[in-house]
Amino acid sequence: MLEVAAVSRNVVSYICQVLHNNLWPQGLGRNPMLVALNVTTTLSFFASGSFQGSTEDLCSISQSVNYGQQINITRPIDGFSEKIFDTLDKKPETEYEHSVICSVSGSQYITTFDGTRYYFSGGCINTLVTTDLFTVSLGTNTCEEADNGNCIEYVTLTVKAIGISITLTKTGRAFLGKNETELPFVYGSATTLSVHLASSIFLEIMSMTGVHIQYDFKGGRIYMILQPNMVIETRGLCGTYNRNQLDDFMSSSNQIESVPMAFVNSWKGSTECADSPLFPVHKPCNVNHQKESYATEKCSIIRSKIFKNCHFISPEPFYDQCRRDVCSCSDSETCLCTALAHYAHVCLLHGAFIDFRVAIPECTMNCTGNMVYTLTNHACKRNCYYLSTGSSCLKLPSSGHLEGCNCPENMYFNPHIKNCVANM
Incomplete structure (x- = not known):
């Protein structure tokens, strides 16, 4: 017997997190759990249809679906826990x-x-x-x-x-x-x-x-x-x-x-710029073999257990970009860390915090004064200028927390001395 359950893409992402983190309850068939996936959309370039395959395939396909669209999963009632589905459907949406x-x-x-x-x-x-x-x-x-x-x-x-x-x-x-x-x-x-x-x-x-x-x-x-x-x-x-x-x-x-x-x-804003070639060959690792070896080794971190909790988002595009960035970069370490930070930021938007800087010595962030490396959200609320002037922080959609050296709990950033103070 089959039943159709409509869930948003963040629910599918959550399913994938459960699978990759081995949190799937005992007694439920994990590999393969056959599902039929029907991407319903008003966009003409996504044809309606169905897909049947393992949950790993579902995770892969979900990455090509835009946020805000609905994914219909047709599932055997006896093969999928009603309790799990209820939990997934009620899972709070992320900031993203x-x-x-x-x-x-x-x-x-x-x-x-x-x-x-x-x-x-x-x-x-x-x-x-x-x-x-x-x-x-x-x-x-x-x-x-x-x-x-x-x-x-x-x-x-x-x-x-x-x-x-x-x-x-x-x-x-x-x-x-x-x-x-x-x-x-x-x-x-x-x-x-x-x-x-x-x-x-x-x-x-x-x-x-x-x-x-x-x-x-x-x-x-x-x-x-x-x-x-x-x-x-x-x-x-x-x-x-x-x-x-x-x-x-x-x-x-x-x-x-x-x-x-x-x-x-x-969309050039200056006539002084020459047009870029229509078909740029962007394969810097092919011409810089010394950097290619370094890039391949270091960028494989994206595929490693360090980022395991985020692998419900396919690491391959980020791995490929990392290699290209490192091979084409004048400062390989800076570009490596930026590539890793970008993937980690995307992970965080989906609810997976990856503290990669602790595990990668090249990317360790050394903070000055009494600041500490941490994540911050709505930084203006902990800025002495806004607090002292009574200015309200503008409420806008958030893209999640930002990393960097920030003030520890119960301290505030003083922009004049560029350090943290206990009070204003």
Whole structure:
């Protein structure tokens, strides 16, 4: 006898966590538990149909389904515990389920709001995302020429309604227009626009326009978070957020490009930049065999037991990116740690904390003063500036906790001395 149970993708991810962590209750057949998977969606590029296979196949397939879609699992009633299914269906959604995220990491890899993942060669100014309310621009260098392996030079938010631009640079500095500004920076009130140091490696912009930017200025990662209600409003390198990957490569002239680099070239912000080749050969490990050996050894950490609790998210794309990043990077260790940190960040968004820095000596983060390496969430609530001025933290969708050197419990960050104090 079969029964259909509709569950969201975070439930499927949770099933996979249970399997990979050997938490499956005794008495339930684990390998293979036959299921029929029917991906139901309004998107034309996902054909309705069914799949029958083991739970491991289910985990693999679930990674290609966009968040927010429903997955119908047809299961034998006697072969699956009703108690387990009730638990899964009631499992609280993670923060990520309420956020829409576009990321830039490593040697110019972008994952769009709708989940399309592609590489571009960098070395220009490009529009990362633009709406009627704001524009975010990205300044990059080619990774072979970048200092310390950080290919991102800066990220700029322009808020159209108030006519100001804030630029965050790889040196950890912030500029209002062309003039450097001290941090924290608040325009009007913190609920309008605020910029602050969220940890020793992350700068953060929070804006009333609904965009939330987290920039790892030391490692070269950007996470852009939108409110879910901004559907169909975005264009640029982060794609057209509308839960449809088919039009993610919408050019600045409203043409859907079949080649990522043609799409990227259309969003250049400077005529001084030469067009990137349409079909870049990005296989740096093939031409640098010394780095290839190092990259293969070190990036295999992603496949190891260190990240085991996150392997319900396929490690292979992150492993491949790690190898490319390390082989093309001027500072292999920095790029290795950034690649591992990006995978760990994605893991954390799905509820799996991976403390890889403890296990990898090259990636150990040494903190100054009385700061400690930890995760932080809503950093402005523990910043003396906001507390002393009575400024309220802007409530925006979160992309989870940020790592870095932060203040321990019951202490607050004083931006003037860049250290922690017991009280204001």
